[in-house]
Amino acid sequence: MNSLTVAAKTKPMLELKAVSKRFGGITACKDISFDLQQGQLMGLIGPNGAGKTTAFNLITGVYKLTSGAVIFNDQLITGRRPDQIVRMGVARTFQNIRLFKRLSVVDNVCIALDCHETYFLGSAFLRLAGVRRREKAIREQALEYLNAVGLESKAYARADSMPYGLQRKLEIARALALKPRLLLLDEPAAGMNPDESLELAELIRTLHRRFQLTTLLIEHHMDVVMALCEKIYVMNFGLRLAEGTADEIQSDPEVLKAYLGEGYKRAQHS
Amino acid sequence: MSQYFSGILSLGLIYVIATVGLAIFTGFTGLFSLGHAAFFAIGAYTAAILTYFYGVNFYLALLAAAAASGLVGLLIGYPTLKAKLRTDYFAIATLGFGEATRVLLENLPITQGARGLPGIANYTSLPVILAVAAVVIWIAWNFTHSRHGRAAIAIREDFVAAEMMGVNIFLGRLRSLIFSAACGGIAGGLFAHYFCFIQPSMFTSYMSTQFTAAVVAGGMGSISGPVMAALIFISVPEILRIANIWRLVAYGLLLVLIMIFRPQGLMGYREISFAFVKNFLGRLGKGGKA
Numbered sequence: 001m002n003s004l005t006v007a008a009k010t011k012p013m014l015e016l017k018a019v020s021k022r023f024g025g026i027t028a029c030k031d032i033s034f035d036l037q038q039g040q041l042m043g044l045i046g047p048n049g050a051g052k053t054t055a056f057n058l059i060t061g062v063y064k065l066t067s068g069a070v071i072f073n074d075q076l077i078t079g080r081r082p083d084q085i086v087r088m089g090v091a092r093t094f095q096n097i098r099l100f101k102r103l104s105v106v107d108n109v110c111i112a113l114d115c116h117e118t119y120f121l122g123s124a125f126l127r128l129a130g131v132r133r134r135e136k137a138i139r140e141q142a143l144e145y146l147n148a149v150g151l152e153s154k155a156y157a158r159a160d161s162m163p164y165g166l167q168r169k170l171e172i173a174r175a176l177a178l179k180p181r182l183l184l185l186d187e188p189a190a191g192m193n194p195d196e197s198l199e200l201a202e203l204i205r206t207l208h209r210r211f212q213l214t215t216l217l218i219e220h221h222m223d224v225v226m227a228l229c230e231k232i233y234v235m236n237f238g239l240r241l242a243e244g245t246a247d248e249i250q251s252d253p254e255v256l257k258a259y260l261g262e263g264y265k266r267a268q269h270s
Numbered sequence: 271m272s273q274y275f276s277g278i279l280s281l282g283l284i285y286v287i288a289t290v291g292l293a294i295f296t297g298f299t300g301l302f303s304l305g306h307a308a309f310f311a312i313g314a315y316t317a318a319i320l321t322y323f324y325g326v327n328f329y330l331a332l333l334a335a336a337a338a339s340g341l342v343g344l345l346i347g348y349p350t351l352k353a354k355l356r357t358d359y360f361a362i363a364t365l366g367f368g369e370a371t372r373v374l375l376e377n378l379p380i381t382q383g384a385r386g387l388p389g390i391a392n393y394t395s396l397p398v399i400l401a402v403a404a405v406v407i408w409i410a411w412n413f414t415h416s417r418h419g420r421a422a423i424a425i426r427e428d429f430v431a432a433e434m435m436g437v438n439i440f441l442g443r444l445r446s447l448i449f450s451a452a453c454g455g456i457a458g459g460l461f462a463h464y465f466c467f468i469q470p471s472m473f474t475s476y477m478s479t480q481f482t483a484a485v486v487a488g489g490m491g492s493i494s495g496p497v498m499a500a501l502i503f504i505s506v507p508e509i510l511r512i513a514n515i516w517r518l519v520a521y522g523l524l525l526v527l528i529m530i531f532r533p534q535g536l537m538g539y540r541e542i543s544f545a546f547v548k549n550f551l552g553r554l555g556k557g558g559k560a
Contacts, residue, residue, distance in 0.1 A: 098430060
């Protein structure tokens, strides 16, 4: 709670203003507005097809907005290309894992680190001493990021040879290597059992603090969301359903009816 | 006889230079081209015209050939890659580009049309070709092991994810296209000064197909594979010239055999290294069990 009141005095890190997206006759997102203060960890929840991932795609520039505006760090990012938005400090993971499958685990992270690399093509052609030095540094840094998510021992395995859960962790490491200020996690615990998902929640909390991130999390595991998020935004059929703290959301009759289920509160208490 | 073999090797290595360029474009960046003979032709004509009509130094002419082909690569890549054409549509665009270039060469006064340019000085020798091939392979290897090369590979693997890693897809693809065009240009320049005669009908889509076949059969994401494949594809039909028309059958058979037994290509996503050779010999010793 404290961080909310402190942060409210500063300008938000991310602000969505009446963001809408229509695909033909279908409105995937309609008038979505919320803001995220620096250092906040916010949850975005709702039933399948509610438009959560669409919201991510609108923030990261994958889709063009039909109307509305996205403001990141005081700058209007609406209409920019995804790679430009990434360079401004927004990183994301994908719901349906999108690693560079055939590459090694460490190379996956190296590609992300390249985002901030500046040596020139000419020196790369000739592999000058400076390039060799930078390449070595990139590799060492990549191992550090792998270490942060506990994948160091897998560094030279092929990315798609790892089990599902580890691939998701690699996606997180790869996103962190972009050195973002805002991290968007799209169902990082999908397909995990309760123990694994709680362990992942702990990892997300640790990384969120260590890298001083602002994090927006889409997740269906309610225990993860409730444990991590100070603020939750609920969507349904592309619309805002509710917004508030974990406690408020858990007792909101609309949310219980549309998403969590009438039995949710009782199950939590028993 | 030895001149005969050095002739085959020279032609093979000229093809290797163009194929390595295409390997960067197709094997590492994931785009297909069916018109790379056009870059080869532009390089050949640029270098030949410069040395023939203007008496320019051969090595400068080679650099000019690379620059001219690279520039044309930029000109056709800018609109087609900017439009984010799907990779198969892009391949069709290059097919048209290849044919258009040939028709242009047949009708320009400076290229002397279909008659071609006879009497180009014979500056290209096997040592020169070897040196150029070595440098091009070295630069291509360096490229694939740099941030620019990784960006190309990321685009090939998953361009949505690549974009989310801060990779500018358009620039990455354009960079690879210009590089491969320049390699084709150098190879063309060497070719013109090796045969001392060029005419537009040498640079047909058959030649483009040969480059692409060498890259695919050699293996995507590999440099050493396409190098081997280019040498094999040039030398086998030449050596079999005594078998007359059957040599083309042998060429086709070779392609089919590679597709059946090595669908990933000779060296798909790998390179020949000392460890690889040792491992390979070890496996041969154990009776070839994979």
